Amino acid sequence: MTPAERVLLQNKSWVQEKFALDPGYFQRFAPGQHPQFLWIGCSDSRIPINEITVTSAGELFIHRNIANVIGVDDLNGLSVLQYAIGVLAVQHVIVCGHYGCAGVLAAMRGPATGPLDAWLDNIRAIQAAHREELDAIAEEDQRWDRMVELNVLAQVRQLTQAPPVQAAWASGAGLQLHGWVYRLDDGVLQELVAVSPPALSG
Ligand code: CO
Numbered sequence: 671m672t673p674a675e676r677v678l679l680q681n682k683s684w685v686q687e688k689f690a691l692d693p694g695y696f697q698r699f700a701p702g703q704h705p706q707f708l709w710i711g712c713s714d715s716r717i718p719i720n721e722i723t724v725t726s727a728g729e730l731f732i733h734r735n736i737a738n739v740i741g742v743d744d745l746n747g748l749s750v751l752q753y754a755i756g757v758l759a760v761q762h763v764i765v766c767g768h769y770g771c772a773g774v775l776a777a778m779r780g781p782a783t784g785p786l787d788a789w790l791d792n793i794r795a796i797q798a799a800h801r802e803e804l805d806a807i808a809e810e811d812q813r814w815d816r817m818v819e820l821n822v823l824a825q826v827r828q829l830t831q832a833p834p835v836q837a838a839w840a841s842g843a844g845l846q847l848h849g850w851v852y853r854l855d856d857g858v859l860q861e862l863v864a865v866s867p868p869a870l871s872g
Contacts, residue, residue, distance in 0.1 A: 708731045708750070709730045709733070710740060710764065711733075711764075711767075711768075712738045712771055713736055717768060735789075737773030739793065739821070740765075740829065742828070751829075752834050766851065767849075768818065768851060769853050769855075771818050771821075777794050778793075778817055793821055797817060818851060822850070822863075835847070844866075845867060846865065847865040848863070849861070
């Protein structure tokens, strides 16, 4: 059996199991989705999002890329943001980074090749803006951890200016932004920042 065949086979047994436990399971999702959350996370294979958050199908609208970035000219990410907020009316946008992010480390270590190099410029710009703080950290692992956090904080800050977020807030929607970080070592999610709509934050 090839690895792909194995995965298809696992899917078959999953379908049978789900159906046996709850015959209406798949039919319930057919009419449409009403997720409360947009999750913007890293593509890293070690972060099974529904599993670590104990959420079900239909709860999270998910966008993933290398190092959980929403670039200002990233049509993919900006379209997800537009649709999730404007159409699905999610109430929470979560940017979730993770310690041990190879994308962040690659950006810190220097040039890469191909399209990845240009993508990592998103991280390098944040690094440059925090050069002084980062240079004061002697240990590379600790500098890496801090850069992971600074990236999440910068993405959330950037989201506050994004047109779909601004429009939602202007219309009185209670949209909240969250910056979280995940630790691969122990599976714990930690909040770094939370941003409420300006009108409601007092
Ligand atoms: Co990563």
